[in-house]
Amino acid sequence: MDVNYIDGVLLKNLVTAGANNLQANKQIVDALNVFPVPDGDTGTNMFLSIQSAVKEAQKVDSNNVGKVAEAIAFGALMGARGNSGVILSQLFRGFAKSVENKERLNALDLAYAWQEGVKTAYKAVMRPVEGTILTVSREGAKAAFQAAKRGASIREVWEACLAAAELTLLKTPEMLPQLKQANVVDAGGKGYCFILQGGLRFLEGKGEQISVHEEAVVSEDADAVQAEIEEADIPFQYCTEFLLRGVNLPVEGIKKELAGYGDSLLVVGTPELLKIHVHSNSPGLVLDYCCRFGELDEININNMKIQNRRLAKTDEIEKEEQKNEVKETGIIAVAVGQGLIEVFKSLGVDYVVEGGQTVNPSTEELLTAVNSVNAKNVVILPNNSNIILAAEQVKEMTDKNVLVIPSKTFPQGMSAMLAYNPENSLPRNEEAMRSALENVKTGEVTYAVRDSIFDGVEIKQGDYIGLYNGRIQTSGRNKQDVALKLLEEMVDSDSELVTIFYGEEIEKDEVENLVDQIKIKYSDLETEVVYGGQPLYYYIFSVE
Secondary structure (H helix, E strand, C coil), X not given: CCCCCXXXXXXXXXXXXXXXXXXXXXXXXXXXXXXXXXXXXXXHHHHHHHXXXXXXXXXXXXXXXXXXXXXXXXXXXXXXXXXXXXXXHHHHHXXXXXXXCCCCECHHHHHHHHHHHHHHHHHHCCCXXXXXXXHHHXXXXXXXXXXXXXXXXXXXXXXHHHHHHHHHHHHHHHHCHHHHHHCCCCHHHHHHHHHHHHHHHHXXXXXXXXXXXXXXXXCCCHHHHHHHHHHXXXXXXXXXXXXXXXXXXXXXXXXXXXXXXXXXXXXXXXXXXXXXXXXXXXXXXHHHHHHCCEEEXXXXXXXXXXXXXXXXXXXXCCCCCCCCCCEEEEEEEEECCHXXXXXXXXXXXXXXXXXXXXXCCEHHHHHHHHHHCCEEEEXXXXXXXXXXXXXXXXXXXXXXXXXXXXXCCHHHHHHHHXXXXXXXXXXXXXXXXXXXXXXXXXXXXXXXXXXXXXXXXXXXXXXXXXXXXXXXXXXXXXXXXXXXXXXXXXXXXXXXXXXXXXXXXXXXXXXXXXXXXXXXXXXXXXXXXXXXXXXXXXXXXXXX
């Protein structure tokens, strides 16, 4: 299909076609993990992010490309999961900012918007790493701009962008040694290429779908959580959600006013488009107040005392366990596995967001958690390197003071909690918690999902592998032997305590046998055993 410009409808179709293509190929992206472990989730994270963008775009009843781009950016941000998902949302954010006052785009507008998206994405990352989706998107945008300046058509500009992105993707192993060693290209960059590929196919008349099959992400404990919500005393009966469209909306003023109408308040977006959520006993007053500033859209009011479980899940109604007195500091931790969740709660965490290696929580889920904690300051423990960036995005979306302690593992998060003292000031706690991250070593035992050679360690599919310090230290066919060899790499003369968190697939007698062998080998080492219940990882070791 030859087109001279991109309007709102075409932009919707292009992004939707990109989402469809990524959905069809996300398992390929998931498999591009540096380590051959069963937790590759980049493709899934990116798809869930762009799926959210498509859902928002489809709500826009306008052919204005600026308005559609704004909705896409908003949806992508709210659905952003994992590092690549957050970066993708920032690419959309910069794109939308570039076209906010345009009815439609020509080829040069498109190329310039791609470049602005790249600039925004780079700014969002504290320490940008080349050889990732950042590099792939940058080189694609650069080639598109050069083609547009030569007078290329929209389809030709898109082709140039995709060709350069794919060429750069092939070079990513030369930019990142980890990729070269694992013999894979960057997963985020690959996902981005699938999105561009889907858009190009639509321009060529090969991708006529204009909807995305929605994939729900449901917590394993969703039914239990919902049952608790239904039994709880709900002080504010009506869950009220809507969009507010206007010009120069007084975002902070609206937040301040609506805080007096109920609880679970969420006001996010831009001065032109706000998504508002509040639990209130007077939804009519909420709507009446907001009508003063603009137009209301997508109004949804539900009686939380009588709505069924499915509707409750859809509206993400959560159990409200708020005390009358606002705390100075509340703490949120990300964890997966019944045992690990209970450990964090016992250490004083106010809110546990279920997630980890297999399912990274979205920015919106973390934001909901922040708004649910009745505290002036909120500390987030991501407990996974792939969740830190999503957590950082929350800072810009709430009027609470949010502090992210960059814990990359569950033991690091626990160590940080043990260093936390509610009687101390936030700066003092931040210093103590950050310092505590360095005082614990984390090891993990899982299995290989493909043949590989990593750091000289030959790995066969199905082998048990031991990871420590971000590297595969050992592999073998016997789970217990791998666990003991991993501990050899972790334990030194300064080690005093090893804590074993055993996963959902480990029987009690297995872990008891392992402890016996550890005690024989390390007679001076104190050993603790805790049921973690985590999936995929048989053992998580904490050595202090």
